[in-house]
Amino acid sequence: NCIYGSDIQSIAAQITKLRFFISLICNCEKDASKPNFGIPTLPNLETKFVAANSLIAKKRQTCHSLFENPEIEPTKQALTKIRHEHFAAKTANRKSTLRQKDKELREKLARLLAEDNDFAPADAKQLAEWNPYDQNAVADFFDSEWMFGVSDGFDIVIGNPPYLRIQGIRENDSKFADYLVEKYSTATGKFDLYVTFIERAFRISNDSGIVDYIMPTKWTNSSYGVGVRKFVLAENGSVKMINFSSFQVFNASTYTGIQEFRKNCNGYFAYMQLTHDIESLPKLKQFLDNLSVDDFCSYRLNGFSSEPWALSSDKSTYELLEKINSYQKLHEILEYISQGTVSTGDDIFVMQGHFKNDFFVGLSEENGTEVTIERKLMKPLLKGDDIKRYNTLHPSYYILYPHHVVDGRTVPYTEEEMKSLFPLAYSYLLPFKDKLIEKKVRYKTNPTYWYSLHRAREISMFECPKILTPEISYGCNMTIDEEGLFHNTKVYTIIPKKQEVSNLNTLIAVLNSKLFWFYISNTGYVLRGGFFTFKTKYLENFPIPTERLKQDEKIGMLVHIIFSAKQSDPSADTTAMENEIDFMVYKLYGLTYDEVLVVDPETPITREQYDA
Secondary structure, three states, rough: OOOOEOOOHHHHHHHHHHHHHHHHHHOOOOOOOOHHHHHHOOOOOEEEEEEEEEOHHHHHHHOOOOOOOOOOOHHHHHHHHHHHHHOOOOOHHHHHHHHHHHHHHHHHHHHHHHHHOOHHHHHHHHHHHOOOOOOOOOOOOOOOHHHHOOOOOEEEEEEEEOEEHHHHHHHHHHHHHHHHHHHHOOOOOOEEEEHHHHHHHHHHHEEEEEEEEEEHHHOOOOOOOHHHHHHHHHHEEEEHHHHHHHOOOOOOOOOOOEEEEOOOOEEEEEEEEEOOOOOOOOHHHHHOOOOOOOOOEEEEEOOOOOOOOOOOOHHHHHHHHHHOOOOOEHHEEEEEEEEEEEEEOOOHHEEEEEEOOOEEEEEEEOOOEEEEEEHHHEEEEEHHHHOOOOOOOOOOOOEEEOOOEEEEEEEOOOOOHHHHHHHHHHHHHHHHHHHHHHHHHHHHOHHHHOOOOOOOHHHHEEEEEOEEEEEEEEEOEEEEEOOOEEOOOOOOEEEEEEEEHHHHHHHHHOOOOOOHHHHHHHHHHHOOOHEEEEHHHHHOEEEEEEHHHHHOOHHHHHHHHHHHHHOOOOOOOOHHHHHHHHHHHHHOOOOOOHHHHHOOOOOOHHHHHHHO
16 A cells, blocks of 8 residues: 555566565465465556656645645545555446446546646646556556555665766767756756756655665766755755775676665764675575664765765775865865867777888778878877876877877868878778768767777877876876877876976875875775776865975986886886875875774784884
8 A cells, every 4th residue: 555666667667576476475374275276356456556757746836735735635635545445446337337427527627737728738638648557557647646646755765876977868868868958957968867856756766755775876076976066055954975986796797785864963074985795685684684773884964065975984094085175175285187188989089000111001900901090190099907006108009190289279181281291191991981971970070080099088188298187097006108108088187286297296196195085985986806997087176285295305316217117128027116205195194003003904014114
């Protein structure tokens, strides 16, 4: 009598009913002496579990309850009575009779609603046409009052919402994507569909409602999560989260957690993060049953903003993050952080080869032949695997880069310039014209320049001294490029402002330190195997003690020595110097020895050595 369900796939609703039937049978007491072993007739669950698009609501044109109008109330009561009788109906004839009455009452109710201006006529007609007994139909809306008779909100909303990026949704159904952006405040940036289910659950639950989801935890610290963070803060509820981190407890396609939201509940956030894998559901149940309040770190939500939230279930970690967060942020001393070039097809634009006089000779993956291209258009290209900690860079790929600088901006050559200045490159690209135009149209970039890159970036970004990091890494693996090398999207460039360029060595020392890895590990986005992403949004808010950094010349000298050693021998052991840098970085941030142990429990020096 109190459980309802909705899923966009009709098969899911049918499977749910089957599971309920099995549960009911298993929980019945069997008596072989009675007909049917004493098992009562199973209920009819058609009006309990429906196939519908849970995110689309029918817009009421009045503010009052759906059934507030006294002329409508008797019809509503009659419909409720019919569905209650259908729930317990035992014969096919009785069910058929009740379903026909249900249809008549739905049509009457929809007509009254339209006449009373509660709904637009088209919406009222759509409500009337919804048939809960058609097991293969899927309603393109969800209304708990119309479908279940629940007008005051659900006590508990439980779900495992789908994880789908808006880019994919827009490609398949742009109208639905526009609806989400228009109707949901949580639908910000390149959002994932699950964030809108949080808001929808709040809207259909009652004033003291509880929402429990298994879903990604990324909304707490991702750029697209800003809408959810604002929404949660505005609701003044509470959140409880068990973050599974990189452990695939549910074999999900992404990294999930159990998350509970309570409405009107003092504004706190109870957080805990899994530190070990759980291989089976019985072990998961045992783990959850044994959790206590002491296993969670509690935060006050009013201490958060819409900026990414740094969360930890360890109090010492939380306090240390709070301490270092007092310094200015990394982005304040940088020109920018950026990923590299994006082609319209690496199989066409990226290749291995070598220079020969004024030409480049390489192998095209697209057509499997050796090609010759004008040297000026080919740029050495770094990929993620080329970036090693403090190592000299040796690119093994090149990218066809038909762009140049005009009035300080990087723009494509015109097609006439390509024909006259670079006839070999143009002849190579011409057979792929239709394919490249199709991609340009799909990517929503100008197809006039069909031979250009999707995202060329600014040439000045590549040619200036910069720090490079692989996009995905276990530990910090940054190095410096002073050769003006280009790179792809799997590498991120960190470019300091002009007045900070002289401090490149000291800056990379901090960004390669154990303290920075500690920060990323506790505030970033984890992947399988404990790898983390080093994208802009996870780097830019790292705290930097800039003035102290400028005054510490010894760090820069040690980095210079490490680079020299790696240049002579890439496998050179520089561990001792890197450990020394770590301790100097701890001192820059004013860490005590106990705080150092939070960062690195296996630190190789003693308290006495550190204090000295």
